[in-house]
Amino acid sequence: MTHFEPISPLSVLDPRDRGGPVQPLLTIQGLKKYFHSAGNSWFGAQSVVRAVDDISFVIHKGETLGVVGESGCGKSTTARLLMHLIKPDQGEIIFDGEKVGIDIPLTEFRRQVQMVFQDSYASLNPRLTIEDTISFGPRIHGMYESKARLISHDLLARVGLDPSRFAGRYPHELSGGQRQRINIARALAFNPRLLILDEAVSALDKSVEAQVLNLLQDLKEDFGLTYLFISHDLNVVRYMVDRVMVMYLGSIAEIGDGETVFSTPVHPYTKALLASMPSMDPDQPTREAPLSGDPPNPINPPSGCRFHPRCIMAEAACSQKRPALETTRHKKSMAACLLQNRDTPIPFPPIKVSGQ
């Protein structure tokens, strides 16, 4: 915790870098988390929620990986599993070539990976002043109070809040956007390499959201950060990310280059999700809902392809065989769909982007 000078955007120059730019910053292999119980554990059958069901992916150094999907798809659980806030049932998390918990101790891993939560109010201790909140992390790792305070003021300035006005304030005296800036500053206090943003801008008003998104872009460059950007808002994700991962019921439906996935989605679910976004063009409002029904419950996921009961392309085979992620035809993404190489016309209009 000695350096607070901005790191060059090239993570290669980061002294903590081990494997060079080619080695992924984070590799997830076969991550699994089932939640048991719910209901009465003494009487009646236990139900199992398959929140995250065997997912593998990588996050490259310096990129922004977006995660999208409906509620209950497991995107927030994935984030908490990565942070080790909940224990995975199975799976490996490898950080820059080192197995977390074995090669790299959890405490060190947690310094290099930080998280910003959706609820800006619940994620701040209401009894601590802003500077106490931000300097809490450095202080528990042994930094002197005066130094930690200076760092907290520096970070406040970095996230666009005047330290002389905000350092001594309490969370309830601030607006939602200001609180979210505080949360970002707190996450940065460790000079992390990976920042997990779990619906970090979803609760903000649109005009404030734009400000925070700009801030995130600036910080990424200044601090040489890598982002895992979780959101249900596809428009925000399209704007922010380099690569995107679409999740459905605890598994990955499609993952790949952001622009490719958004312009030429392969998985029927990705297509439907994109077509569900409001059209933004008053002359062409949406006429038909691309998906009927609600996101299903992860307690008893359907057999075979998780998506087949809602999929208009589904065939008999889809209900039996669970598709694996395969490289798609345009090579820039991977999708888990048995029918992805079939020459079926795209049943949904691609997302309309006004102003382009």
Add this chain to the structure above:
Amino acid sequence: MRPIIEIENLHVTFTGRDKPVAAVNDVSLQVEQGSVLVLLGESGSGKSVTLRSLLRLHPEKSSTVTGRIVVDGHDIMALDKSEMPALRGKTISMIFQEPMLALDPVYTLGQQIIETILCHEHVSPQQARKRALELFERVQIPSPERRLDAYPNEMSGGMCQRAMIALALACNPRILLADEPTTALDATVQIQILLLLKQLQTELGLSIILVTHDIGVAVEIADRIAVMYAGRIVETGTVKQVINNPCHPYTKGLLSSRVERAGKGERLTTISGSPPDLASLPQGCAFAPRCPLANADCRKTTPVLKMIDQGHHAACLQL
């Protein structure tokens, strides 16, 4: 034809706190029979407060409401307190953001709808149940017969919102008020609910006021949009007028700060600063401190709505 809803010079001030909070300041609007008006604004813009005034839902002790509200020929402000319940549900009804919270968890959905029908009309319970079933079919709930006997917690968020709409329609109201009805829902479900509301509007001739912060929702459903800021309407017009030709700097800012407009990684245009504190509103135009066009005049004079085009008005001194 007379508009079905007319609001004139509505002011709502909450007095429960230390300082009075001016939540709605001089709002006037009309809704034509069978059309959808969207009140668009950010948190604290007064959009929900305006909506709730139509049902007189504000606590009388800690709020003062002045102005004139005429709904379907009834002068809401002049009505006796005892006459309000008859109006609620029968002429106007409302749906909320969190259907799970708005529905009673200890009764089945069917019981709640039947109860509502029996409360307002003299029909037999069998007839009421038949009506409830029809309502469930109308809001497109699959296997409606079975869902009538379900409790709210057994249903997903989208189904609950459909049931909430069915409950709101139980007594054939002419006006539906919707307070952020899709905000808590996934995008895939949101579009279904919006299309359902649109369909109900055309089939039943419903007039709808919908409150939202989401421009996308407004574009999908609105006939007319009223953009609110700091308790005032700053711009109003048809959806095409407001979206394609925004005139107020706030509307312009909102529309240009959308991420949909920006290419990947480009800097977003933003409105600087944050919305004003309603307990101490600045003099003059409330948007002036954040406005790129503001001058000394803006900080003194409160702008009134000016006509830009037929049916398109904006409240800005710089126009």
Add this chain to the structure above:
Amino acid sequence: MTPNQALETQPVIARSPGYWHGVIKRFSRNHVAMGALIVILGLILMAVFAAYIAPADPIKGSMLRRLKPIGTPGFPLGADELGRDMLSRLIYGARLSLLMGLSPVPIAFVIGSLLGITAGYVGGLTNSLIMRTIDVFYAFPSVLLAVALSGALGAGLTNALISITLVFIPPITRVAESVTTQVRGLDYIDAARASGASSYTIIRVHILGNVLGPIFVYATGLVSVSMILASGLSFLGLGVRPPDPEWGLMLNTLRTAIYTQPLVAALPGAMIFLTSIAFNIVADGLRGAMDVKS
């Protein structure tokens, strides 16, 4: 010049008025609660300076003056069944009554909070062990439990205090556990865990500050219950022994005079009522004042 140096030269930063400053400000604006607080302070002062205020000896009586009505010259509040001055006995009675009302609560507060916060934070088996044990005590009504414990320990002031303290530990534990469980689920606890803080640090910095307030408010409300329980024990002969003046005991001994001098007989009851309601109002006021959003 680095940004850090630039900041060092800045003037000392004004802190926002602290949390407790705000609580006091909001509390002082609540006139009813302030009135109740003044009543309590008055009662405490009365107990402390009883020797200077009381016009007569609270123990010495005279058969000639038995059961004088209120307003008798020399006996502004009458005399009791043994001819002792009621006013003096009520003033001196505040000492024992307040002692019995106030002392069990802080002890139970400390023990109950410790148990409850541990149960709430650790969760799992520890939680089950602590909370199920606590539930056993819940099976008995509090008055009955106090009487049973007091009876088992034997009559006397100390034993009465111990038994009341024991009675209060389960409800305080339960409140502490539920508040802790709730706070533990909030994101800022996760954020602290993510920054590598130990459980001890998290409890000290993030849990205590946010749970002690609500538990304290609840405990304040228990003071009135404590007074009533103590009075009850004395009434049954399990607490204070005669001739020491204590409101509960006085109520007991005067009950025979209820038909001859009902007003005099009701006076100790009125004092208990006044004190307990004052504590309840203060507890309510505190609850409101501690809500940051109000």
